[in-house]
Amino acid sequence: MKLDVALPEGPREAYAYTGGKPFDASRPVVVFVHGALHDHGVWTLAARWFANHGWSALAPDLPGHARSAGAPLESVEAIADWLLAFIDAAGAGRVALVGHSMGSLIALEAAARAAELISHLVLVATAYPMRVSAALLEAARSDPMGAIDSVNTFSHSSLAGKPSYPGPGTWLHGANRVLMRRLQAAQTGTNLFLTDFLACDRYRGGATAAEKVRCPTTMVLGERDQMTFPAEARDLGERLHARTVALGAGHAVMSEAPDDVLHALRQALAP
Amino acid sequence: MPGYANPGFDTLALHAGAAPDPATGARAVPIHLTTSFVFESSEHAASLFNMERSGHVYSRLSNPTNAVLEERVAALEGGSGAIATASGQAALHLAIATIAGAGSHIVASSALYGGSHNLLHFTLSRFGITTTFVAPGDIDGWRAAIRPETRLLFGETLGNPGLDVLDIPTVAALAHEHHLPLLVDSTFTTPWLMRPFEHGADLLYHSATKFLSGHGTVIGGVLVDSGNFDWDAATAATGRFRELTEAYEGFHGMVFSEESTVGAFLLRARREGLRDFGASMSPHTAWLVLQGIETLPLRMARHVENTRKVVAFLAGHELIAQVGYPELETHPDHALAKRLLPRGCGSVFSFDLRGSREQGRTFIESLRLFSHLANVGDCRSLVIHPASTTHFRMDDAALARAGIGPGTIRLSIGLEDADDLVDDLKRALKAAARAGSAPR
Numbered sequence: 005m006k007l008d009v010a011l012p013e014g015p016r017e018a019y020a021y022t023g024g025k026p027f028d029a030s031r032p033v034v035v036f037v038h039g040a041l042h043d044h045g046v047w048t049l050a051a052r053w054f055a056n057h058g059w060s061a062l063a064p065d066l067p068g069h070a071r072s073a074g075a076p077l078e079s080v081e082a083i084a085d086w087l088l089a090f091i092d093a094a095g096a097g098r099v100a101l102v103g104h105s106m107g108s109l110i111a112l113e114a115a116a117r118a119a120e121l122i123s124h125l126v127l128v129a130t131a132y133p134m135r136v137s138a139a140l141l142e143a144a145r146s147d148p149m150g151a152i153d154s155v156n157t158f159s160h161s162s163l164a165g166k167p168s169y170p171g172p173g174t175w176l177h178g179a180n181r182v183l184m185r186r187l188q189a190a191q192t193g194t195n196l197f198l199t200d201f202l203a204c205d206r207y208r209g210g211a212t213a214a215e216k217v218r219c220p221t222t223m224v225l226g227e228r229d230q231m232t233f234p235a236e237a238r239d240l241g242e243r244l245h246a247r248t249v250a251l252g253a254g255h256a257v258m259s260e261a262p263d264d265v266l267h268a269l270r271q272a273l274a275p
Numbered sequence: 276m277p278g279y280a281n282p283g284f285d286t287l288a289l290h291a292g293a294a295p296d297p298a299t300g301a302r303a304v305p306i307h308l309t310t311s312f313v314f315e316s317s318e319h320a321a322s323l324f325n326m327e328r329s330g331h332v333y334s335r336l337s338n339p340t341n342a343v344l345e346e347r348v349a350a351l352e353g354g355s356g357a358i359a360t361a362s363g364q365a366a367l368h369l370a371i372a373t374i375a376g377a378g379s380h381i382v383a384s385s386a387l388y389g390g391s392h393n394l395l396h397f398t399l400s401r402f403g404i405t406t407t408f409v410a411p412g413d414i415d416g417w418r419a420a421i422r423p424e425t426r427l428l429f430g431e432t433l434g435n436p437g438l439d440v441l442d443i444p445t446v447a448a449l450a451h452e453h454h455l456p457l458l459v460d461s462t463f464t465t466p467w468l469m470r471p472f473e474h475g476a477d478l479l480y481h482s483a484t485k486f487l488s489g490h491g492t493v494i495g496g497v498l499v500d501s502g503n504f505d506w507d508a509a510t511a512a513t514g515r516f517r518e519l520t521e522a523y524e525g526f527h528g529m530v531f532s533e534e535s536t537v538g539a540f541l542l543r544a545r546r547e548g549l550r551d552f553g554a555s556m557s558p559h560t561a562w563l564v565l566q567g568i569e570t571l572p573l574r575m576a577r578h579v580e581n582t583r584k585v586v587a588f589l590a591g592h593e594l595i596a597q598v599g600y601p602e603l604e605t606h607p608d609h610a611l612a613k614r615l616l617p618r619g620c621g622s623v624f625s626f627d628l629r630g631s632r633e634q635g636r637t638f639i640e641s642l643r644l645f646s647h648l649a650n651v652g653d654c655r656s657l658v659i660h661p662a663s664t665t666h667f668r669m670d671d672a673a674l675a676r677a678g679i680g681p682g683t684i685r686l687s688i689g690l691e692d693a694d695d696l697v698d699d700l701k702r703a704l705k706a707a708a709r710a711g712s713a714p715r
Binding site for chain 1: 281282287290291292293294321322325326327328329330331337338339341342343345346349350353354355356357358359501502503505507527528529533534535536537538541542545
């Protein structure tokens with residue numbers, strides 16, 4: 005669905021996937037937040053499951069990504085504000101927040117900024133600080149398509165993620181690569197790769213945010229994650245008193261282990 | 276290996292899509308010869324049907340062995356995914372049927388495999404899908420043939436049988452200028468010789484019967500999507516492709532382009548085309564094609580090496596009027612081939628024999644290593660006379676447009692010792708020469 009998000013500079017159109025069901029704010033709402041150079045598509049299976057099992061699902065495209073208008077926002081804090089404005093525009097009250105990678109930082113920050121509105125927090129493939137190497141940032145500036153290839157390679161832990169995502173026959177490395185390249189190419193005025201990765205690298209509010217979070221928190225980590233190493237999530241997990249679920253997957257945990265992620269989400273969001 | 280470096284082509288040919296079987300430890304890909312897959316519960320069943328989970332339900336739609344093949348070919352092509360089909364023809368039909376219906380129009384190269392020409396010219400026109408054929412190198416012709424109802428541009432990477440090299444970058448740019456996808460038949464080149472997506476093609480397919488399986492044992496096809504074509508933008512600009520960008524009543528009201536920005540085409544192709552037309556591949560066939568692909572890099576190198584030796588021999592022979600191989604400077608697409616096919620132009624080519632039809636017949640029947648049959652891309656060398664076999668339904672004008680003469684002979688060079696192949700050809704050419712000088 006499309007909706008106008010009220011921002012200080014005026015309304016901006018945003019898109020959200022609703023899991024194949026009309027959005028119904030009277031149901032429990034779960035909001036899925038994608039990561040850098042991604043879109044709602046990384047969450048479609050989970051969103052469909054929840055939308056068909058008593059929940060309403062919202063998986064927005066963040067500003068400047070795929071179907072949501074405008075330039076990308078440059079900081080985790082700014083995107084968290086946008087996310088809260090988006091939830092408000094959708095008419096949702098209390099929501100569960102689920103975020104992947106950069107989306108996990110956005111969810112964390114949003115959960116801190118509006119603690120009373122967040123019923124559950126799930127951080128998937130997270131780390132804090134989410135440092136990005138100087139070499140990768142330089143590559144993002146000078147050769148973003150080449151840098152995308154590197155990130156794509158390091159996001160996957162296997163050449164045979166089964167049963168694949170969103171269905172059999174998808175070559176996960178190829179689908180992820182072309183998605184990232186298309187989103188990068190679509191932003192003609194901005195280097196989306198650099199913007200997203202700088203937002204991750206520069207975010208310093210995680211420890212403070214953790215102190216403000218009031219809802220039960222779960223971390224879903226990929227044991228073979230080479231982008232956000234599980235060890236780099238440990239301190240944040242302790243600060244959040246989070247339950248941690250480790251899955252046999254890499255950073256692309258939703259596509260490499262979709263059933264395991266769904267199981268973890270069902271447990272995390274159980275009443 | 277995975278995750279630490281970007282795997283190369285030869286590695287992907289062996290490993291993409293496959294890992295040791297978690298249930299048994301089997302290292303080779305198991306053949307899952309089963310129609311169906313047990314549900315864990317009613318809820319599990321419902322969620323699989325409703326695309327809330329990924330997994331296998333029924334082997335017409337997907338199968339674990341087929342999925343390995345699909346992922347592997349997609350990996351080798353640099354695509355986002357693939358669908359294995361019952362034949363190359365089924366792959367072509369699936370591609371067209373996914374985005375075209377009655378009233379739709381296709382612009383296609385005139386230099387096509389005869390079966391593809393039949394499908395487009397005769398069969399699909401019965402269902403309201405018409406095709407305009409243009410010479411593959413006539414870019415103005417491609418442009419002029421595009422209509423508001425056009426859904427697809429289509430050609431072969433190397434045209435059959437004259438090996439016209441499709442100028443994929445130019446035709447793709449033209450297609451995209453009109454918000455249309457370019458589909459190519461990549462059978463003759465395989466991803467080892469050319470990866471069409473890197474040149475701008477959007478969709479491709481293989482007759483896996485040929486080089487991918489490589490041993491002349493199975494019939495199969497694979498349809499691959501680059502994931503690169505923006506169906507939503509095309510709909511917004513032209514109103515076309517609503518079958519991918521608007522709710523489809525035939526599958527839970529799903530909007531395929533919302534389900535996946537890069538996978539919309541294959542989602543519809545599988546959930547409608549495979550489901551309803553049912554031209555799916557047997558898992559046993561998928562396994563045999565996978566066996567072939569594991570040695571594809573080795574075989575293609577040898578195919579090309581042998582072909583170069585045979586071409587060099589034929590090009591210097593007095594009984595040969597011309598050899599149509601793009602690596603020769605005499606081929607009209609020589610320069611394009613150097614640019615798009617630096618590893619070689621495959622192992623299927625045609626030549627024209629001087630002399631009578633009787634000499635042509637004598638030549639073919641005198642060959643001993645070359646098998647006279649209707650196939651290409653076998654590990655064994657093959658020969659055929661296109662005008663009387665693969666292209667026999669085409670009239671003289673259509674044959675001429677496809678670059679086929681009455682004396683054209685097509686060879687598919689296999690993996691035998693090249694010297695033995697040349698000896699076989701020498702012997703047959705001598706017999707043909709004698710037939711020409713014999714009293715009638």
